[in-house]
Amino acid sequence: MAKSLMIVDDSATMRKIIMRTVRMSGLEFSRTEEAGNGNEALEKLNAEPVEIMLCDINMPEMSGSELVKKVRELPSCDDTKIVMVSTESSQEIIDDLLANGANGYITKPFTPEKFQEKLAPFMN
Amino acid sequence: MPEAQTELEFEIIELATESLETFCEDISGMFDIKMECTQQQFTNLDVNGLKKTFKKFAAVNTVKTEGALNGVFYLIFDKAGTFTLSGIVVMLPEKRIIEMAKKGSESEAENLSDSIREMGNLLVGSWDRIFRENLEGHGHFTQTNTFIGNPWGKPEESIQLDSSEELLFIPYEITIGSYQPFNCGVAFPKSIFDKKPETEDEQPAAEDTTDTVEEEKTEDTTEPDVVSEPAAPADTEAKEETAEAKEPAAPEDTKTKEETTETEEPAAPADAETKEETAETEEPAATADAEAKEETTETEEPAATANAETKEETPEANVSETIQKMAQSPADLPGENTLIPSNLTANELMQTQIVWGTAEDSVQQTLTNMQKADAGYILIGKDQIPEGIISKSDLNGAVSPYLKPIFAKWRRPLDDATLQIKIKWIMTRPVKTIKPDTTLNVIMDTMRQFGNRCLPVTDESGKAIGIVTVFDVFKALTNNPNFSTVGTTPQAPALA
Numbered sequence: 378m379a380k381s382l383m384i385v386d387d388s389a390t391m392r393k394i395i396m397r398t399v400r401m402s403g404l405e406f407s408r409t410e411e412a413g414n415g416n417e418a419l420e421k422l423n424a425e426p427v428e429i430m431l432c433d434i435n436m437p438e439m440s441g442s443e444l445v446k447k448v449r450e451l452p453s454c455d456d457t458k459i460v461m462v463s464t465e466s467s468q469e470i471i472d473d474l475l476a477n478g479a480n481g482y483i484t485k486p487f488t489p490e491k492f493q494e495k496l497a498p499f500m501n
Numbered sequence: 502m503p504e505a506q507t508e509l510e511f512e513i514i515e516l517a518t519e520s521l522e523t524f525c526e527d528i529s530g531m532f533d534i535k536m537e538c539t540q541q542q543f544t545n546l547d548v549n550g551l552k553k554t555f556k557k558f559a560a561v562n563t564v565k566t567e568g569a570l571n572g573v574f575y576l577i578f579d580k581a582g583t584f585t586l587s588g589i590v591v592m593l594p595e596k597r598i599i600e601m602a603k604k605g606s607e608s609e610a611e612n613l614s615d616s617i618r619e620m621g622n623l624l625v626g627s628w629d630r631i632f633r634e635n636l637e638g639h640g641h642f643t644q645t646n647t648f649i650g651n652p653w654g655k656p657e658e659s660i661q662l663d664s665s666e667e668l669l670f671i672p673y674e675i676t677i678g679s680y681q682p683f684n685c686g687v688a689f690p691k692s693i694f695d696k697k698p699e700t701e702d703e704q705p706a707a708e709d710t711t712d713t714v715e716e717e718k719t720e721d722t723t724e725p726d727v728v729s730e731p732a733a734p735a736d737t738e739a740k741e742e743t744a745e746a747k748e749p750a751a752p753e754d755t756k757t758k759e760e761t762t763e764t765e766e767p768a769a770p771a772d773a774e775t776k777e778e779t780a781e782t783e784e785p786a787a788t789a790d791a792e793a794k795e796e797t798t799e800t801e802e803p804a805a806t807a808n809a810e811t812k813e814e815t816p817e818a819n820v821s822e823t824i825q826k827m828a829q830s831p832a833d834l835p836g837e838n839t840l841i842p843s844n845l846t847a848n849e850l851m852q853t854q855i856v857w858g859t860a861e862d863s864v865q866q867t868l869t870n871m872q873k874a875d876a877g878y879i880l881i882g883k884d885q886i887p888e889g890i891i892s893k894s895d896l897n898g899a900v901s902p903y904l905k906p907i908f909a910k911w912r913r914p915l916d917d918a919t920l921q922i923k924i925k926w927i928m929t930r931p932v933k934t935i936k937p938d939t940t941l942n943v944i945m946d947t948m949r950q951f952g953n954r955c956l957p958v959t960d961e962s963g964k965a966i967g968i969v970t971v972f973d974v975f976k977a978l979t980n981n982p983n984f985s986t987v988g989t990t991p992q993a994p995a996l997a
Contacts, residue, residue, distance in 0.1 A: 390591055390616040397592075398531060458926070464626030467641050468914040472921055480926045482915065485626040486527035498898045 379407035380428040387436040401489035415439025434463035449478035458499040524627035541672040552653040561648040562621035568640025572693040581683035587616040618647040848937035851967030860925035878955040885964035889928030
């Protein structure tokens with residue numbers, strides 16, 4: 378069954394690129410949402426959780442790291458798989474994210490194949 | 502001191518070129534367009550020198566660097582490059598991109614600032630990756646600012662560059678598809694090379710973590726990430742084509758993926774095993790699919806056989822039809838589609854030695870526990886109540902395939918980080934359980950129906966007292982004289 382997806386990135390361009398690349402990867406989603414910041418993402422998740430969330434790390438207002446922590450506090454998002462998408466790749470930050478509930482990461486620049494590889498395990 | 506600096510500079514020039522080539526490959530893969538760069542003669546210059554190259558318009562990405570290089574450096578695109586790249590990113594029509602590359606104004610660039618900044622972000626991502634892999638002591642690159650316009654009037658204010666600063670400048674010519682070639686370059690203030698590289702052992706854990714996955718078989722994986730074939734020579738004829746000769750930016754579904762399939766890494770081998778367990782889904786293009794499809798076929802074949810049997814055969818049926826049917830029909834294995842005459846129950850089949858873990862454990866801890874106990878499955882829970890179950894395949898699917906020794910060359914700190922993923926995020930839950938008196942037939946049915954290869958056996962209070970794996974079932978079947986095919990020849994169905 379197709380899953381629902383949310384893309385959280387403060388750049389509208391990057392959201393568009395991610396959406397396009399996800400489509401190119403061949404993965405199909407029943408519903409796709411976008412959020413320009415952490416608060417908007419939480420608002421939308423509260424209204425209707427998604428199964429997979431692609432999240433930038435470096436965002437104003439609320440960082441990706443903070444957002445992951447807050448999403449993990451939402452009981453309705455227990456099963457939401459969070460994959461970070463960022464150029465940020467320092468070991469400490471990635472470790473911190475994974476320890477706080479992120480399920481994976483994709484580094485920018487990415488390719489459709491990368492999305493296929495990282496998201497396919499969550500599509501079942 | 503000067504000698505050491507020169508060596509470092511040469512090393513950085515090589516890495517810069519490799520980084521930009523990688524960026525071109527990345528963009529080629531992301532946007533299905535051929536992008537190539539050619540390094541020009543590097544030189545020492547100052548801001549005036551940059552001004553001559555980039556004239557009155559440039560997009561300057563300021564990159565902060567720590568570690569072997571300390572300070573900031575600049576990745577600069579000329580006007581044509583700025584508009585071409587950002588136009589491709591936001592998928593503007595080709596004609597529009599060409600117009601803007603020639604005559605685009607600062608205000609038009611401002612409208613594209615988000616994509617120009619993101620392009621810089623992607624650029625820094627590629628550079629950081631290459632430097633991390635190849636420069637000892639490299640810390641981190643961070644894009645701190647993207648200036649769009651004329652930075653040369655007051656470079657101290659616009660890009661925080663002292664106009665008297667001596668720079669090492671490496672220029673490049675870039676071609677993208679049939680667009681006009683454009684210029685970009687990287688400018689390293691000489692002061693950035695002052696500090697000698699500090700050796701920070703980035704991968705001390707690599708040895709240890711390799712051990713944890715050492716026993717993994719590497720199967721049929723091909724080339725890993727960022728290993729790509731050399732870019733083909735630029736097609737100079739294509740460069741000269743006019744905008745009219747080309748179609749507008751192709752829509753996504755009409756673009757071919759030839760380049761990306763050649764250059765990108767293969768589907769992770771670990772995925773193969775993950776997918777194996779959930780054969781119901783049909784994911785395209787993964788190497789693992791072969792196995793998944795095999796399972797699907799197995800479940801579908803009996804139905805096909807049934808259809809073949811019920812369909813009326815006529816003497817006129819031609820030979821090819823018969824051959825086709827033969828190919829579709831499985832060998833008639835004894836016991837197929839019938840109940841196994843066996844009174845065996847889970848109580849007799851199960852392994853009573855259960856390995857337990859907690860949801861807070863990391864993948865690494867769990868892998869270690871699994872290896873120590875030589876177990877294929879770990880139950881997750883407290884007080885013997887299974888809340889989740891994790892298989893070796895699940896773990897393999899969660900960790901980066903680059904942790905395998907064969908990929909050690911391409912291994913990055915990010916790959917190690919996957920060992921820290923918590924089990925609670927990847928375990929299977931809820932857990933399908935069976936009772937001790939569940940019969941072999943029901944166990945097989947349950948496994949087939951739910952796609953489980955391991956079923957915990959629970960007592961009346963819900964506590965796990967054992968597990969039955971698919972191998973326990975195999976063992977029971979092969980020991981069953983009513984089912985075992987050992988010593989017999991499977992019979993093909995009779996021809997019509």
